[in-house]
Amino acid sequence: MSVSLELLSGKEDVSSGANPDNAISQLITNILSTSYNDPSLRQALSVLDTKMEENTAENRRQLRSNIETSVLKSGSTILKDFTKLHQKLSSLGDSIQELNNQYNHMEKVVSQATKDTLLIQKQAEELRSSEETISIKKRLLEAYENNFVLTDQELDILNNGLLASGADEVEQFFQVLQKVNHIHNDCQVLLSADDTSQTGMEIMGQMSAHLDKGYERILIAVENEFKKMVSGQYLQISKSLRRYLTILSSERPNLFDSALNGLIDTRQKNLTNEFIKALTVETSTSKPIDFYAYDILRYVGDIMAWIHSAIVGEQEILETLLLDDKKTLLQKIDKATTSLVKPLRLRIEQVISTEDNLVDIYKVGNVLNFYYSIFIKIFSNESSAIMTAISRLEEACSRQFSQCLQNKIASQKDGLGAVTRPGSSLLRDLQPPEFFSDALADAKAILSSYEASINFTSPPSNQFKQTLHDLIEPYLELCNRVSESLPSVDSEIFVINCFDATKSTLSLFPFVQYKIDQMNNRTDELAEVLxxxxxxxxxxxxxxxxxxxxxxxxxxxxxxxxxxxxxxxxxxxxxxxxxxxxxxxxxxxxxxxxxxxxxxxxxxxxxxxxxxxxxxxxxxxxxxxxxxxxxxxxxxxxxxxxxxx
Structure with a gap:
């Protein structure tokens, strides 16, 4: 740098005359102690360098004055600028003072106005508070009317007029009924509060009465629809009737049962009348069923076919009413058809008791058993009236079968003497007597009936084995008694011929091979005698x-x-x-x-x-x-x- 150390001290002329050694020493000390890494020093040197173009003695002498002159000029410029700022600040201060004065004036005016309008403000606050209260009460009243009060029109819809008068009226009725039900349920809210519990109880009582009235109207409508039903018709249930039944079933089961019981009572009467009519009245296309009472098999078959048709008809009708309740459906079908039991048993027991043909009696038993197997699929239990009646009729068939068989055997025992009288065909050819051939014909017919029956099994059941035993063994015993009056060889030949005739009949039915084997064993025993x-x-x-x-x-x-x-x-x-x-x-x-x-x-x-x-x-x-x-x-x-x- 071209600036000398003396210039840096700034005290060259001032201290040169007094104690120069100390001044120089101090100056040197200051210079030596100065750190040239000091940013401020470096900046000062940079500024000084810009002020001095050349490091001459003249410039060094005038440096101080030049700097002071520059400082004075800068100060003058600053003063001029601050003068303008001062003027502006003075003007701003005047404006602020004016604003303060106006604010104070307005504050006084507002304070006075506040004092003057305090009563009005208080009244306005009270009015606003009253308005909110009234608005809340209005909303509460509207909500109360909407949720807890029925209009006159709604009451009229609920209590008057026939539900079947039109679709719109029916829909309106259900809407009102639903509203009443909601009101009744919402009363729980009122009952939960102490100040509204009495009101809730009163409203609930009113709604309960309205609900009862509404459900009674539904019951009347259902009963009117049920009265239109006659036995044998397939019921086409309207949407409204199905809706009535659904509501009664879920909300008033007792009314639902009452309506169904009324229907069942009507159906019972209709079924009984139609059954008696089918039994006794001739139509343009058919004879009455009783006309064929002489043919027991056809007679019983026609009666059971009619009963089956009636049960299926009742099932179809009641299924449309009780789609999901299988148990109740079966109970109602059973109750509806109970009225048929008495005439059914009376007719069939009468013809069974007068029948003496073993084959026909057995076939009637098979017919009854066939329908029993059909009805058990419908009723699913054996305790229904129809099932019990058929079981008792089967028992009557079994008793009559046994009685007729015993009577027939007894009559043959009484006539055994005529079989072996001199000149009889039995003594000539030793072939089975006529009564035994008749017995085998009955056995053959019964075996055929059993084979075609629903109870057929191979090998046969123990019950049928006993039946076959009762059909054959007593007659074989009679043949043995006949053989006792014959000579030795003729006796064995006669009995063997009876066994052979029995085997010929049984051989048509493979499922009684066990009986054929028995006959073979007994034949072999007699063959050894021969x-x-x-x-x-x-x-x-x-x-x-x-x-x-x-x-x-x-x-x-x-x-x-x-x-x-x-x-x-x-x-x-x-x-x-x-x-x-x-x-x-x-x-x-x-x-x-x-x-x-x-x-x-x-x-x-x-x-x-x-x-x-x-x-x-x-x-x-x-x-x-x-x-x-x-x-x-x-x-x-x-x-x-x-x-x-």
């Missing part, structure tokens, strides 16, 4: 019986050394064997089963061959080669003559 008789006949006719013991075993002592007896036996055999088959055919020709006859003869012949073989063996042992001379017949020849080979 086989013994045939065998003993062979022994007697052939003369072999003369050399046998009592137990039909060979007596060796009789033929030992008795050649004459042996020769007589050989001659007797020669006479017997050619006609043996003919004799056996004559003995068993009245067996109805040729297969069984052949089987019995074959087994008896085989036994005869066995005893003849024992005789030949014994003769060979006793007489050696002479045996062939004494008994020339060989075993093979005997087999051939008896048609075994």
């Amino acid at each position: 086989e013994d008789s045939q065998y003993y006949k062979f022994l007697s006719s052939s003369g072999v019986n003369s050399i046998l013991n009592a137990d039909k075993t060979l007596n060796r002592e009789k033929i030992s050394g008795n050649t004459q007896l042996i020769q007589e036996l050989a001659a007797s055999l020669d006479n017997f064997l050619p006609a043996a088959n003919m004799e056996s055919s004559v003995l068993l020709h009245r067996l109805s089963s040729p297969r069984l006859s052949s089987s019995i003869t074959l087994r008896a012949s085989q036994r005869f061959v066995d005893i003849f073989q024992q005789i030949k063996q014994c003769l060979d042992e006793l007489y050696g080669e002479e045996a062939a001379v004494l008994m020339p017949r060989s075993v093979s020849e005997v087999k051939t003559l008896l048609a075994i080979e």
Whole structure:
């Protein structure tokens, strides 16, 4: 920098004359102690550099005066500027003072006005407060009228006029009824407050009365609709009626039950009248059902078909009223059809009690059981009146069936003597008597009916097994009693023929194979008796019986050394064997089963061959080669003559 240290001190001329050494020393000290990193010093040097273009002695001498002159000029300029500012501030102060004066004046005026309008203001505040209170009361009154009060028009709609007069009127009625119901429920709010509880109770009482009146009107409308219903018609329920029933069911179940009970009572009367009419009155297209009472099967079938049609009709009608309540629906159907039970039981029990045909009685029982299985699907329980009636009718059928069977068997027992009197066909051909054939015909018809019935099972139920036993075994017992009066072989042939006829009937029905097996076992037992008789006949006719013991075993002592007896036996055999088959055919020709006859003869012949073989063996042992001379017949020849080979 071109500025000297002396210039920096600013005291060159002032201190040069007094104590120069100290001044210089102090100056040097100040200079040396000065930090050239000081921002203010650096800034001062920068300004000084701009003020001095050249670092000359002249410039250094005039530096101070130049700076002071510059400062004076700057001060003068500042004074001029501040003079203008002062003038403006003075003017602003005057304006503020004027504003203060005006404010004070206005404050005095307002204060006076406030004092003057204080009463009016108080009155205005009171009016505003009253206005708010009145507005609240008005809203409360409007809300009260809207929520807790019925208009005259609404009361008229609720209490007067027929609901069925028009759709608009019905809709208005339901709107009013809904409003009454809401008011009744909203009264709980009034009851919860001490100051409005009395009012709430009064309103609730009024609304309860209105509700009762409204529901009674609905009940009347429902009853009027129900009166239009007649039995047999399919009910087309209108929207309004369905709405009536829905409301009564949910809000007044007792009125709903009352309406339904009234309908059921009407339906009972109509059903009874129509049933009696169907039973007794002839129409242009059909005879009355009672006209066919002579045909028990058709008669009972027609009655049960009518009952079924009536129950289905009632179900269809009541289902439209009770869509979701299955239990109540079944109860009402049962109640509606209860009136049919008495004439139903009276008619059917009467024809059952007078019927003596076993097959028809059994078929009637199957018809009743068939409808029982249908009705159980509708009623879902066995305690309904119709189900109970059918069960009792089935029991009546069962009793009548048993009674008729017993009577028939008893009458046959009394007539057994005529069956075996001389000249009867039974003694000629040993075939089953007519009463047994009739019994088998009944059994066949009953088996066919059972096979076609809804209760059919294979193997059959124990109940049906007992029925089949009752149908056949008593008659077989009668046949056994008849056989007791016949000769020995004829007795067995007769009973076997009865068994064979029974098997022929039962063989048409595979589900009674167990009974056929029983007959086969009993036939085999009697066939063994016939086989013994045939065998003993062979022994007697052939003369072999003369050399046998009592137990039909060979007596060796009789033929030992008795050649004459042996020769007589050989001659007797020669006479017997050619006609043996003919004799056996004559003995068993009245067996109805040729297969069984052949089987019995074959087994008896085989036994005869066995005893003849024992005789030949014994003769060979006793007489050696002479045996062939004494008994020339060989075993093979005997087999051939008896048609075994």
